[in-house]
Amino acid sequence: MLDYTLFLSLVVLVSVEHASLESAPLQIENEELTHVEAIRDVETPLNLTRTNFERLDILSNRSRYVARSCKEIMDRYGEREDGLYFLTTANGMVYQTFCDMTTAGGGWTLVASVHENSYYGRCTVGDRWSSQQGNNANLPDGDGNWSNRNTFGTAEGATSDDFKTPGYYDIVAEDMSVWHVPNNFPLDHWNLAAILRYHTSNRFLRLYGGNLFELFKRYPVRYNVGSCSNRGPAVPIVYDHGDKESTKMFYGPNSRAESEPGFITFRPINNERAAMAICSGVKPTGCNTEHYCIGGGGYFHPVQCGDFPSFDWDTAVNSNGWSASKEMREAAVLLFYR
Amino acid sequence: MLDYTLFLSLVVLVSVEHASLESAPLQIENEELTHVEAIRDVETPLNLTRTNFERLDILSNRSRYVARSCKEIMDRYGEREDGLYFLTTANGMVYQTFCDMTTAGGGWTLVASVHENSYYGRCTVGDRWSSQQGNNANLPDGDGNWSNRNTFGTAEGATSDDFKTPGYYDIVAEDMSVWHVPNNFPLDHWNLAAILRYHTSNRFLRLYGGNLFELFKRYPVRYNVGSCSNRGPAVPIVYDHGDKESTKMFYGPNSRAESEPGFITFRPINNERAAMAICSGVKPTGCNTEHYCIGGGGYFHPVQCGDFPSFDWDTAVNSNGWSASKEMREAAVLLFYR
Amino acid sequence: MLDYTLFLSLVVLVSVEHASLESAPLQIENEELTHVEAIRDVETPLNLTRTNFERLDILSNRSRYVARSCKEIMDRYGEREDGLYFLTTANGMVYQTFCDMTTAGGGWTLVASVHENSYYGRCTVGDRWSSQQGNNANLPDGDGNWSNRNTFGTAEGATSDDFKTPGYYDIVAEDMSVWHVPNNFPLDHWNLAAILRYHTSNRFLRLYGGNLFELFKRYPVRYNVGSCSNRGPAVPIVYDHGDKESTKMFYGPNSRAESEPGFITFRPINNERAAMAICSGVKPTGCNTEHYCIGGGGYFHPVQCGDFPSFDWDTAVNSNGWSASKEMREAAVLLFYR
Known part of the structure; x- marks a missing residue:
């Protein structure tokens, strides 16, 4: 260094x-x-650049924009540059998040990230997308964040911890985009560092209320709400980085045998009637979805509860048995709307 | 749907x-x-309205207001509309919260909400108004949030999780207002959805330092600080929605027998010397306050610790024995100052 | 009262x-x-001052400043007053924090505070600077906040809870300043209330990437990364309040015998190969650093895990054996950059 x-x-x-x-x-x-x-008088041995105030002033001026989504920022103000912008909810709440203004026409708003902070904590602190209350069948929704208005985290910290913006429930969108970015990567390198990037293009969110908050009201991420056959929609995806083959290789060999790449699937249910939120990149054809789908309700097989419920089942350095690849296990899942 | x-x-x-x-x-x-x-070209089957930019611009312009409370927003800028506003602390910290500009003359600032995230978590994650450290007599103040400057949550999420604004300690007020709003209700429906709304009108906060932060310094929410006879003030209330009769029915039959409706009471202490923060709508006449008073210090009878300490004692679908009604158990308690 | x-x-x-x-x-x-x-018509018996709007307007106008650090605020806008200012990261994220504009030339940005919320919680909720996941050798970095972009807390709450700003990773600095402020003290009294205040003056951060985020990438705060002899740099300090003698008295008698005052030391490692982050005011000459160094990775001797790992070892009202003084144990450690 x-x-x-x-x-x-x-x-x-x-x-x-x-x-x-x-x-x-x-x-x-x-x-x-x-x-x-x-x-x-020693010159610094590192890349310690001086602050570029001209640049900083430009970024700060974005606080003048008034829009509910990155799409509206693009349409209303002609902005085409990736980065942080200020958004406003219908009620007037102001927040900052990342806009992808370039992929497939741009206008994508980062609304959430799902980050696994510890494979040893089974629904403990940090498991906001499943439960921080332990594995508990009496709390079938767990923390309930897939369908409430609680928010947490920051855009710059979205690969270091869970992130959820008001946009998650406020924005009325048509499509989704998903980036898998290695943990702790800085915002300006997310796009290039992502191991997988894709988006939907069929406007499926129109059928489910316009966002995930509404979709998961229709398909609750709740223990014992149904059986494996009662999963939510599987939507075909368009790849922006990676393809069906690389998607398969990110999950374990056993998972590959019971899933089909090229889709994003919502609210799968496994053999034990545990509900998950999203199968990123795949459509399940079997019922061991805890090994390749993320988020969840409050109850799982005891050693499977968590934000990435059982991606580490066969404790492996790399994909093995039911274990997902190290790349997948140690990447935050960033969710965008447009 | x-x-x-x-x-x-x-x-x-x-x-x-x-x-x-x-x-x-x-x-x-x-x-x-x-x-x-x-x-x-399918029209959306749901109520997906387009963004009303005219409206959004009006809401955004509220960021120009400089005031420490909703009362000052009303007095200084003539605003009379309920909703989110920007406030500034004496030190200059800027934050957004909800203003009730209509009830009894308006000018009420939402400063906090107490939300029970799980009746199965006994002083675990999410019990910020009692303790997230387990039931521990060595930690008599628990998380201490009734009398410190820690803040958390957002206004839009105030019925989905705990909420505390800088206004809680910064605003110098005279009266309080309390709304009991069913969990997860959106901000624009709080007023109509509330099962109980009332306010004080005798300016009692003048005697206790102008806000709850100061009141609870005088009456610490602390285990073993005194006995049942050492509770803090009970202040008469004026009902805005509901009445003495409905207040009684929200608590369990046994609780009704040892409390008098028509008051808000501070820092009750129960038989086991556990301290709570607020008895909303009632004045205790007995010492089993854990069944109808909220918040608390760090130590309770082991299965009673939590933000709504023992509202579920007789595990009932509706009010039964010491159990509060389902309506009360599943509503966030929103605290306002004026 | x-x-x-x-x-x-x-x-x-x-x-x-x-x-x-x-x-x-x-x-x-x-x-x-x-x-x-x-x-x-009763005059309030307390010091309930009216809002000074002239003052509030001045504070609010600081939102116009665009700078990445308090040093830049001072240089660019000529501000010389201690208090809250708005800062902007290189990516454009806006946040508020406290600036010390007076000590040793001023321009110090508060980037973090380390607050011990409970000596009874061993790496539980609130131990963000070590681990909230329990004592776990499988999680050698614990929560990892010394070297990630997660942020939490507020400036006004910095003595009531942990605090970390985007400036912690964004600002490119040369020196550090540290204040030990009694828990729960309000921002406007921090300077006078501090039991110990000092700064470095040799621009050591130039050698370690310009901030603690980079320094701790080079010296990971990680269990089993090395032995006691592998600690990071010890940097000499200049006292702003207190001196070498008072520094010694804040730690326990046993700690005094194995440390030298007049330094700030980074990433010490103890006998059990647990890593800590900062020894404030001292340079270890022995290997029981858990009694006088703060922060840490995810694994310690079981009853020593925490943000102030084992400052209470000999459970004493005041400094005794390995126990630090009550003053030190109940003061938040505020970290500044310049």
Whole structure:
């Protein structure tokens, strides 16, 4: 990470003390800076750019826009650049989120991200898209965030934690787009870093109330609401990055055998009558959906509860048995409307 | 939910595949849309209104207002419409919340909501108005949110989760108003949906520092701070929706026998020396306040800890024994200042 | 709290009913206000000042500033007053935080606070700077907030709960400042109430990427990443309030024997290979750093996990054995960049 040549020159200027409290099997550099003046004129060895105020002023001026969605920002103000914009709900609540202004005509609003914070926490803190209350059949909806107006997180943190904007329930949309972005990636690299990107184009949301909030009222993400045959709609997708073959390879071998790529599917139900929210990229043809569908109600087979319920079933470094690939397990699922 | 006539016409146009993996005892429709063009010109069967930009611009212009409370918005800018406004604390922190501009002269600021997320979680995640740390006598104040400057939630989500604004500690007020609104109701229907609405009119907050933050410094919501006889003030209320009789019926039969409707009471203490925050609509005349008073410190009888501590004691579909009515148990308590 | 003379005069005007349900060993006043008119013209006995709109307008106008840090606010707009300002990230995300515009030339941005919410919760809810997932060796980074873009809390709540702003990862800085402020103190009194305030002056952050987000990528706060000898840099500090002697007295006698005051140290590792984030005010010379360093990864000795991992080891009212002083244990640690 450090420019090594420059680092060596620093060693001359800076008094460095290596901690040596005991024998060190894993020696890491351990500087102690004491001479202030020595560093004063050293050019930074990292890419520390000065603030571009001209750019910052342009971004700040976006706070003048008044629109409920990125599509409206594009149509009303002619903006075509990806990035953060200010949106306003029908009630007047103002928030910021990311707009994809380029994919397939642009105008996509990031409304949510589903992020798995720990495969060891079974419906514990951080499992906002299933339950933070433990595995509990008495709480069949879990945290209920698929169909309420609770919001959390920030756009810049959408690959580091769960994210839900007022747009999730406020925007009236026709189609969805989904990005799988490796955890902790910064916003300006999401598009290029995504392992899978696709969108729907048949305006299916018109049939389900215009957004996921309404769709999941019609198909509740609730334990014991039905059986495996009662899943919600499966909608065909158009790939923006990746294809049917790569989609298959992101899930485990066993999952591939009971799903068909090229779709986004809503509210699957598994053998144990647990409900999930979204099967991203696939349509289930079997009933072990906990291994390849995300989100959920409040009750699962005990060791399967969570935002990515059982993507790690066969505890593997990479896809194996029912386990999804490491790439899929460690990527946040970003949901867009248009 | 779907317009059935229209749905039938859709069946003609759209390729629908019903999932039939096994015999389906609970048959739910399960469309799979494949023909994009078919849907293109279908009018939406739901009430998907276009964005009213004129209206949105008006709401956005409220961001120009500078005031610490809804009362000041009303007095300074002549606004008389219920809805979201921008407020500013004495230190300059800006936030949005709901203003009731019509009840009893208007000018009421929504400063908090107390929402019970699960009767099965005993002082677990989501119990911000009691404790998210389990039932613990070593943590007598629990999360301490009745008397600190921590904030959480959003106005639009105030019936889906706990809500606390900077106004809770910043606004200097004289009276309070309380709305009991069924969980998950949208902001624009709160007023009509509320099962109980009332306000105080004797300016009692002048005696307690001008807000609940100060009142609860004087009467700490803390385990073992006193006995049942040491409760805080009981203030008479004026009903805006409901009356003394309906108030009584919202609580369980046993609770009715040890409380008097027509009051809001602060910091009751029960037989086990657990402290609660608010008895909404009633003045206790007995000491089993955990069944009809909300919020609390960090320690209760083990199966009573929570934001609505023991409203479900006699596990009933409706009010029974000590159990409050289903209406009361599943309504968020919205707190306003003026 | 109440002005007693005035209170007595109120008793004449107001009908007060003392609750006397049973013998009261801890008699607290318990007013019940019934006469509205009586209170109407009573001057408030508390310091309830009217809103200063002139002042509020000035604070609100700060929303026009466009800058990424308090240093830039100072340089670009000539502001020299401590308080809340609006900042903008390189991506355009807008947020508010506290600026210290006076200490050692000013321009310090509050980017985070580390607040211990409960010494009884061992890596449970509220331990965002270590882990909210319990003590778990399988989750070596814990919540991972030292090196991700998740944010939480508010500036006004920074002494009541954990706080992290986008500035933590966005600002490119050279030095750090640290304030230890007693829990729940209001923002306008932080400076005077702080028990310890100091800053670095050797521009050490230039060597580590310009902020803690980058520094902790180089020195991960992760269980089992190395041994005690592999700690990160120890940087000399300049005191703004307190000195080396007072720093020593804030930690326990045993801690004093294995640390040297006058430094801020990053990513210490203890005997059990648990990683912490910051030793505030000291440089460890031994390996029991859990008693005087804060933050951490996801695994510790079972009863030591937490944001202030084991500051209460010898359960004492004041510093004793390995226990830090009550002052230190009950103060939030505020982190600034410049």
